[in-house]
Amino acid sequence: MAGGRPRPPRGFRDFPPEVMILRKRLLSRLERVFESYGFDPLDTPAVEYWETLSGKYGEEAESRLIWRFQDPWSGRWYALRYDLTVPLARFVASNPGLPMPFKRYHIGKVWRHEEPQKGRYREFVQCDADIVGSPYPEADAEIVSLAVDSIDALGLPGFRVRVNDRRLLAGVFEEELGFDNPLPIYRAIDKLDKIGVEGVRRELERLGLPGSTVERIMEIISWRGRPGEVLESVRRGYGSNEKVREALDHLEEMLSLADDKRVELDMSLVRGLDYYTGPILEVVLDEPRIGSVAGGGRYDGLVGMFAGRDIPATGVSIGIERIIDAGLELGVYSLDVKTVAQVAVVVLDRRYYRYAWEAARILRRGGLNVRIDLSRASGQVQRRKASRLGIPVLAFVGAKEAEGGFLTLYSAAKGERVAVPLGEAVKAVERLLPS
């Protein structure tokens, strides 16, 4: 093995137990929320045919960000999935008999050929919930509510859900303001969070727009905040445009259901992916300022690209990787729990190993997670190992315990030591565990 210690590939990560314990806890909370809305679990392969993924994400992903490879035997091209949405669209097309609306969640890894940097990985987990088959605002409202409940369940303190609609953007910028190619303007607007109002103004001026147009755009992107007021401003300004009116009616109905003080309508929200066709949403934390931690929207065209018929769809992706980074930074998450073990059976006298083994078995049968010494170390060393892992309860077995049929339990945190008969050990340990 040349080059020193072996490593995971660059941009890929190992998740050691203390990280996995946190990740599993958070993902199971998310699953709980997804299932509470009746979303069902789905899994699709990590690998898809290249032609399944190609032409769905735009130029950059296609040419650079998708891991693709050729099977040397068949010559066929494959790719690692780049997200969970295109595989969903493919799945729906593969299963034409699926009962609609089809509501699924999918928690799984995706792969991107990113240049690795802080917070950006080549392999990461996405947590998506989507509704396929409903064109109605109540489906979008469910997605917004789900996003709110998800971030709440993850215990993050302050956040906002920003909402906009692709049809509003198109109606206002393309039809009313008459931009054939509004992309440079969207790009400028998209930087609002990073560069502020004056920064956006300068970017727009740099595009060579007349001063009155710049002022117009600056007014439009000032429409953000409580949905009722923003809807009113947009309706007053552009309510005569048909696309705008359609979007406003949809949003109004959707936001009257997804009613939460943290949901805002925000005309400066643009979002990247090409495939959105209706409402779009993004969740941002008050602190730390790390961009969005969830995003989604309606994409009525994508499933049809596979299925050959129009199938509406809307969904959200919870950015668990960023959320974990944020939660650790905020101190609401920690990596302090290093093991699932709750009890370490410390064998003080090897002659009584069978008794210790039996005690461990009894504790396990009682629902506890139990390690027993496997290294024939001294009692001292066993204690040190257990304490290094942070195992909360020690169960000592020596001649005294084995001959008397009991266990000596010890909790450092509670400063308590107690001898209990084997038959009462489960209850006694439960009492010593941190709540």
Added chain:
Amino acid sequence: MAGGRPRPPRGFRDFPPEVMILRKRLLSRLERVFESYGFDPLDTPAVEYWETLSGKYGEEAESRLIWRFQDPWSGRWYALRYDLTVPLARFVASNPGLPMPFKRYHIGKVWRHEEPQKGRYREFVQCDADIVGSPYPEADAEIVSLAVDSIDALGLPGFRVRVNDRRLLAGVFEEELGFDNPLPIYRAIDKLDKIGVEGVRRELERLGLPGSTVERIMEIISWRGRPGEVLESVRRGYGSNEKVREALDHLEEMLSLADDKRVELDMSLVRGLDYYTGPILEVVLDEPRIGSVAGGGRYDGLVGMFAGRDIPATGVSIGIERIIDAGLELGVYSLDVKTVAQVAVVVLDRRYYRYAWEAARILRRGGLNVRIDLSRASGQVQRRKASRLGIPVLAFVGAKEAEGGFLTLYSAAKGERVAVPLGEAVKAVERLLPS
């Protein structure tokens, strides 16, 4: 999209909700058992550098079964992991400060470039538990006990755990019987389950062995069954061989701890993978006869290949894919549960949708999984959709319910219909759910 309906790649599978619901239930039972022994969760990347995997599995895997691919930008070779054991060995070497023994479980996908056929896939889930850092029989005993508890937890009725030891095989066949290359003999023995005693005899004769040697081997592989008796036979036959004696002492201690009537010592157990160095084990079901559903053993050399120092290790891999196939065949598992949803809110009058939405929210807050109509279908159609998914409880909302502040609940299975105030709805639904 030429060629009709899009599909997952050949040999790869989608897991629709009814399959995922079963898989998640079984995997969470396995996790429960793994954690009860104090094994901690670990995850490593799906992708490793090719040089990490190469030279670890033997010729066939290396030349044909590993999905490998070159990054066109860096020219570097990568591979999809072929199992979870080599990544574990790499992880241990990547983290020299890891507290020992390191006990981890890993449930994750692996990829093999198999020719797809019934029960053989190119992507499947492995469920591994390993102990790194203990050379002692108690570690192997823990692995055997874990295997027994795992299969028990999965609810499979009849099974046996077959145990042998690589050192026994080496001591007897290489040193005592003097075979320089015992592989053809091992291959013949390995077929015992499939071709029976006489079949093995014919295979051995076909190898051109003298009749007395064939009889000797036939006697050796007849040593299988209750550990005490088999140990005695082997000790009587070959106890003077040092390797054999070492293995017998180790097995004796291990089997006295992993004491279960379904554990058998079996001199005909060989197992394939090159890297085993001590005890080996395999779990086989009484019915159906589908080969082993779990396997493992001690591999003291593998971690050292990465770490540059000897690190003992032992573990087991639970073959969840085969177990699911077997459980479905036996009828102990079913795919009848098609959704996690427990309640379908049926909206009989669209004017009261907001009330229905609020009712759904209250039921969710009470811990229930609730779908609400998102397709503006008639009450009739909503009922049919709910019944097709097998959602056990319907909650009707019409003018009567909304104006009176209650819900009409209906369970087809219990043949019960009841009107309850919204505040009592959670309890009432719980009573109507199947137990």
